[in-house]
Amino acid sequence: MGKTPLVKGNQVDNQTRCAHYRSEVDIIAIRFHCCGEYYACYSCHQELADHEPSRWPKRLWDELAILCGSCNHELTIHEYMNFPRCPVCEHEFNEGCRLHYPLYFEM
Structure with a gap:
């Protein structure tokens, strides 16, 4: 099993929620195309x-870029x-x- 990626952000909890998004279902972090770093959210x-952030081009939507904060499974875009839920947990x-989506992904 690989190492859990570091998630950067403001007041990030152990399920990737941050100061901006804290509901029960706010459990994903996004690996930004520009720097390859996971952040809890755009803000x-x-x-x-x-x-400045850059958006994921459509041709790269098969890259692992989403982290489930519940089980640490990485998903492609x-x-x-x-899927409205994590395929693992x-x-x-x-x-x-x-x-x-338009903030993160080329639409």
């Missing part, structure tokens, strides 16, 4: 990174977008995050 990246993801 955390804005506050802590020393560079395609998997994340097509079945913890539900926040459906409202779909509204933020």
Whole structure:
């Protein structure tokens, strides 16, 4: 079993929730295309990174870029977008995050 990736952010808990998103279903972190680092959310990246974010190009949506904060399973962007819950632990993801896809992913 591999090492759990470090998740950067503001007040990140052990399930990747941060100061900005703290509900029961806010349990994913996103590996940013620009730096390859996991952050709890876009706002955390804005506050802590020393560079502007870049979006994942569609051609790279098969890359592991989503971390389930419940079980630490990494998902591809395609998997994340097509399943409302983690395929391993079945913890539900926040459906409202779909509204933020354009911040992270080339649409």
